[in-house]
Amino acid sequence: MPTYIIRRLLTLVPMAIVISFLVYLGLELTPGDAVSHMIPPDGIGSMDPERLQMLRESLGLGQPFLVRYWIWLTGVVQGEFGYSLSGGVPIAQIFLTRLPATLELSIAALVISSIAGSILGTISALTRGSKTDQALTTVGMLGVSIPEFFIGLVAILIFSLNLQWLPVGGRLMPGDDSFWDRIPNLVMPALVLSIMMTAGVMRYARSSMLDALSKDFVRTARSKGMPEWRVNLLHGFRVALTPVIVLIGFRLPVLIGGTVVIEQVFQWPGIGNEFIASVRAQDYPLVMMIALFSVIAVLLASLIVDILTAVIDPRVRLGD
Amino acid sequence: MTIAQPDRGKRRRSKLDAQFDRIRDREEAGQVKKRRRGRFWNKFLNNHLAVAGLVVFTFIILVSVFAPLLTSYDPRAVDLRSMTQAPSLEHWFGTDRTGRDVFARVLYGGRISILVGLGSAILCAIIGVIIGIYSGYIGGWLDWFAMRVSEVFMAFPQIILVLLLVSILGQSLANLMIIFTLTGWGGIYRMARARMLSLREEEYVQALRSFGLGPARIAYKHMLPNALGPIMVNITLSTAAFILQEAALSFLGLGVPLSVPTWGNILNAAQDLRILENYWWIWLPVGVTISLFVLSVNFIGDGLRDATDPSQQG
Numbered sequence: 088m089p090t091y092i093i094r095r096l097l098t099l100v101p102m103a104i105v106i107s108f109l110v111y112l113g114l115e116l117t118p119g120d121a122v123s124h125m126i127p128p129d130g131i132g133s134m135d136p137e138r139l140q141m142l143r144e145s146l147g148l149g150q151p152f153l154v155r156y157w158i159w160l161t162g163v164v165q166g167e168f169g170y171s172l173s174g175g176v177p178i179a180q181i182f183l184t185r186l187p188a189t190l191e192l193s194i195a196a197l198v199i200s201s202i203a204g205s206i207l208g209t210i211s212a213l214t215r216g217s218k219t220d221q222a223l224t225t226v227g228m229l230g231v232s233i234p235e236f237f238i239g240l241v242a243i244l245i246f247s248l249n250l251q252w253l254p255v256g257g258r259l260m261p262g263d264d265s266f267w268d269r270i271p272n273l274v275m276p277a278l279v280l281s282i283m284m285t286a287g288v289m290r291y292a293r294s295s296m297l298d299a300l301s302k303d304f305v306r307t308a309r310s311k312g313m314p315e316w317r318v319n320l321l322h323g324f325r326v327a328l329t330p331v332i333v334l335i336g337f338r339l340p341v342l343i344g345g346t347v348v349i350e351q352v353f354q355w356p357g358i359g360n361e362f363i364a365s366v367r368a369q370d371y372p373l374v375m376m377i378a379l380f381s382v383i384a385v386l387l388a389s390l391i392v393d394i395l396t397a398v399i400d401p402r403v404r405l406g407d
Numbered sequence: 408m409t410i411a412q413p414d415r416g417k418r419r420r421s422k423l424d425a426q427f428d429r430i431r432d433r434e435e436a437g438q439v440k441k442r443r444r445g446r447f448w449n450k451f452l453n454n455h456l457a458v459a460g461l462v463v464f465t466f467i468i469l470v471s472v473f474a475p476l477l478t479s480y481d482p483r484a485v486d487l488r489s490m491t492q493a494p495s496l497e498h499w500f501g502t503d504r505t506g507r508d509v510f511a512r513v514l515y516g517g518r519i520s521i522l523v524g525l526g527s528a529i530l531c532a533i534i535g536v537i538i539g540i541y542s543g544y545i546g547g548w549l550d551w552f553a554m555r556v557s558e559v560f561m562a563f564p565q566i567i568l569v570l571l572l573v574s575i576l577g578q579s580l581a582n583l584m585i586i587f588t589l590t591g592w593g594g595i596y597r598m599a600r601a602r603m604l605s606l607r608e609e610e611y612v613q614a615l616r617s618f619g620l621g622p623a624r625i626a627y628k629h630m631l632p633n634a635l636g637p638i639m640v641n642i643t644l645s646t647a648a649f650i651l652q653e654a655a656l657s658f659l660g661l662g663v664p665l666s667v668p669t670w671g672n673i674l675n676a677a678q679d680l681r682i683l684e685n686y687w688w689i690w691l692p693v694g695v696t697i698s699l700f701v702l703s704v705n706f707i708g709d710g711l712r713d714a715t716d717p718s719q720q721g
Contacts, residue, residue: 105559117575225456228709232647232702234654237694240677248684340564347566348655352678362567363659366574378571382562 091397099386106382107163110375111156117371163379172370181361181373182380189357193346195277200284201335207285208292208331209324215297223289230286235345239279239352246275276353280345284338291334296327329396336392343381450714457710463703467696471517480508482515482668494688501688503676513693516668519580520697523663524650527587532642534588535595540634543603544626550600557593565590569652573661580663583656587649595641602634636715643708647701654697670697 150158162169168178211223246253253275299305300323308318347359354360358377365373451457470477485505494501500509542550560568572586603626606612615625650670656662657671658678665672670693677683677690 102558102562105555106562109559113571113575228702228705229698232705233698234651234658234674234694234701236655236658237674237698240674240683240690240694243680244683248680343564344566347570348659351659362570363661366570366661369574371574374571374574378563378567381564381567385562385564 092394095390095393099390103383103386104160107160107379108156110379111159114371114375115152117369168376169372171365171373173365173368178373178376182358185356185358185361188355189346189350189359191273192276192280192350192355192357193342195273196280196284196345197335197342199277200281200288201331203281204285204288205292205324205328205331208289209296209319209327211289211293212296212300212327213319224293227286227289230282230289235279235283236348236352238282239276239349242275242279243352276349276355279352280342280349283345284342287338287341288331288335292327292331295330296323299323299327302326333392333396336388336395339388340385343384447714451710454710454713456706457713460703460706460710463699464707467517467700467703468521471514471521474511474514474518478508478511478514480511482507482512483666484508500692501686503673503686503689504682509673509689509692512668512673513670513696516670516673516693517696517700519663519667520650520653520670521700523580523584523587523653523669524646527584527591527649528642528645530584530588531591531645532595532638535592536599536631536634536638538592539596539599540603540626540631541623543600544607544630545622553596554600557596560590561593563590566652566655569656570661573656578661578664580667583653583663587652591645591649594645595638598637598641599634602637603630606630606633636711640708640712640715643704643711647704647708650697650701650704 159169166179168182170177171181207223207227211220214220253271300319302322305318305322308322309315343359346357347362349355350357350359351363362374362377364370365377485507486502487505489502490504492502500513503509503512538553542553563571568590569586572589573582576582576586607630612625612630615629620629653662653669654671654674657665657669658674660675662671663669665675673693674690674697677694682689
């Protein structure tokens with residue numbers, strides 16, 4: 088097992104380095120450098136070119152690209168993420184204030200969609216071919232076909248503007264109120280965000296459950312005279328759940344993508360909202376840093392999923 | 408399917424069993440006519456949802472293509488005397504904040520949105536299949552390199568990578584299609600490659616090799632047709648995904664420039680809560696259109712998968 092983890096880590100590290108290199112390259116290719124962002128555009132024309140050059144030298148901009156990349160990379164590893172162009176706020180500080188909101192939203196959606204998806208998928212598989220199954224499959228198809236933000240808009244119209252049950256959007260800041268006071272703001276975005284994932288998990292859970300139910304050990308359990316619900320739950324559901332957990336782990340990119348859009352619809356003050364704002368403002372250092380972090384999150388998630396699968400299924404680590 | 412299953416007790420005779428018996432009787436009597444359509448079309452046309460999907464899909468494409476014949480309004484013509492009018496005989500879907508006819512905008516917007524979705528999916532398929540088929544069959548350093556590149560692209564959450572590239576390249580229709588192609592080719596490449604790896608060991612491939620055929624000829628002429636099923640399924644699924652993404656990006660104001668009518672750009676107006684609450688005709692018809700179109704594409708994709716790959720049937 089330790090050798091397996093080490094082997095996986097060895098493939099992960101070069102990947103992270105290549106991606107960080109690409110991100111830094113992207114930063115280089117974007118117009119302007121640190122100096123042109125420090126000085127207002129109308130001031131830069133009237134400045135002495137020699138002094139500009141000196142300023143660039145003093146910031147280390149005169150050094151070769153690879154040297155600057157190395158300095159940047161070692162800085163990032165030590166937690167120096169640089170500064171946002173708008174207002175010069177340290178990017179680390181932006182992460183600290185924005186990340187809790189995003190985590191709150193995405194974990195809520197992840198929990199909802201995992202539970203609802205596996206339960207509905209199992210029901211669908213157990214009643215295969217029936218009206219219930221057909222209805223669930225069709226609803227699942229609708230769930231992956233309707234744009235998430237459109238569902239969000241309709242939800243705002245119905246539950247906030249017409250019925251006035253829930254707030255239109257936003258999030259109360261921690262410290263303002265207790266956790267329970269913040270729930271009403273969370274309900275709608277979390278539910279809407281979980282819809283697409285629920286549909287995906289449901290489809291996968293259904294086929295995984297059907298696959299498990301056709302196995303020999305299920306037949307054996309039945310022929311022993313075990314009650315049907317015990318067969319389905321103990322032998323079917325438990326076995327079917329493993330691949331579903333793997334799928335949920337690999338769905339993190341989808342979840343991050345959904346978060347970006349949904350945070351915008353509900354004005355949720357998370358990283359996704361910040362990302363859109365920084366793309367709009369062409370705040371390249373912030374854009375690149377958020378992108379880099381999302382990639383690292385995805386890579387770590389896939390590592391964790393791989394390790395979990397290897398723990399559950401010995402064929403994986405003994406294989407290739 | 409006809410094997411008796413004694414351990415599950417008495418097996419009900421289903422409609423399907425009766426059908427099988429009837430077919431067997433006809434076969435034994437030598438009455439079976441030669442199939443007119445291939446098995447693929449038979450299976451596809453028997454899938455009602457797939458057929459319904461195909462009908463809706465064709466309908467939406469036709470009304471978009473023939474938009475100038477169906478409406479006399481210019482989707483960009485601002486008419487300040489008729490702002491935010493409710494649907495009427497004159498304006499079927501009403502008008503938006505600047506008096507533009509929403510019906511015309513939905514039709515013309517379909518042209519761009521479908522172009523972006525279908526066009527990028529086909530571009531992805533061309534690139535992914537050309538590289539995947541060749542590197543899957545030949546292997547070697549090209550295969551290793553292409554695999555690493557696709558891994559890098561697939562490590563990014565797609566919308567993050569798309570927005571990152573939008574912020575570097577700038578907003579335009581062509582850029583959006585290039586970005587979608589860059590970010591989307593990996594999936595179809597991997598699929599084509601995996602298919603080739605399993606086909607490579609087939610006997611007919613070995614036979615072709617022993618005849619002395621060149622690798623390119625074997626890969627593209629003889630093996631590619633056997634991988635077409637999953638490729639087509641993949642094209643439909645990525646079309647659906649790209650249309651949803653275009654809509655989301657344009658809704659955020661970061662997709663196709665706002666001056667061009669696309670489905671996402673029309674929906675962009677609904678970010679304003681006043682429009683959302685008071686002028687439903689500006690955003691509801693187009694939202695329903697996107698959903699219907701994506702749904703139809705997904706049903707077609709499911710139908711294609713069932714018709715080409717029986718092992719995936721559920």
